[in-house]
Amino acid sequence: MKTLTRREALAAGAAAAAFAASGLPAFATADAAQEAVMAFTGGVAPGEGGVTLTTPEIAENGGTVPVEVAAEGAAAILVLAAGNPSPGVATFHFGPLGVAMASTRIRLARTQDVIAVAKMSDGSFRQASNTVKVTIGGCGG
Amino acid sequence: MASIKPRVKAPKTASAGEVVSIKTLISHPMESGQRKDKDGATIPRQIINKFTATFNGAMVFACDLEPSVSANPYFEFQMTVPETGVLAFEWVDDDGSIYTDEKTITVA
Numbered sequence: 414m415k416t417l418t419r420r421e422a423l424a425a426g427a428a429a430a431a432f433a434a435s436g437l438p439a440f441a442t443a444d445a446a447q448e449a450v451m452a453f454t455g456g457v458a459p460g461e462g463g464v465t466l467t468t469p470e471i472a473e474n475g476g477t478v479p480v481e482v483a484a485e486g487a488a489a490i491l492v493l494a495a496g497n498p499s500p501g502v503a504t505f506h507f508g509p510l511g512v513a514m515a516s517t518r519i520r521l522a523r524t525q526d527v528i529a530v531a532k533m534s535d536g537s538f539r540q541a542s543n544t545v546k547v548t549i550g551g552c553g554g
Numbered sequence: 555m556a557s558i559k560p561r562v563k564a565p566k567t568a569s570a571g572e573v574v575s576i577k578t579l580i581s582h583p584m585e586s587g588q589r590k591d592k593d594g595a596t597i598p599r600q601i602i603n604k605f606t607a608t609f610n611g612a613m614v615f616a617c618d619l620e621p622s623v624s625a626n627p628y629f630e631f632q633m634t635v636p637e638t639g640v641l642a643f644e645w646v647d648d649d650g651s652i653y654t655d656e657k658t659i660t661v662a
Contacts, residue, residue, distance in 0.1 A: 481630075498588055502620050503618065503623055504617065508614045510609055510634050518628050519623055520622045521622075
């Protein structure tokens, strides 16, 4: 077997890196998630605290990941998955009789942050985020 | 599609002002629009895009769904029961179909 010279090894490495960068599916970036947050809040940066986001630490199957959000006094809660092909997951709205909590099951394409943004009834915004490790992705990959 | 069937678990009776938990599930593939079939053609998106629950006509809980919600979308939420009434559920499909279910909660 022919040994690679340092120059060839570097060239091969660079080519592989370029391929990896171009060959990845178009996943949403953290920027897209940030844009979705801003679209929801109308450009106001959400504060911390007041939102309880319950997610598993490790999800064996990214196809169904149980997620629970609760925020006392919230009128609506937006749930985002920052690493999915599109960051939006669900938006919950609560009526006067409703209690500001909801639990559902979501898809996660890979290990990523799940973000919950609550719109409080006084018009302010609160945010919480959790990292979920995903063993098998849930978007048909 | 006959296979799409909503299921709701809600208490039949409650005391006035009690906070009850409601669980809903609808069997639906929630096709994300990201998957491809054997020939490489994209399978078109078909999801439930809206879910609402109303009590005697007043909105209790609503949700806008995106493709990232799992197949057979499940929701659990809570509500305060003020009086005897009908809790009506509505799921809206991308193809325009609407699936509904109803539960009566009696205040003893």
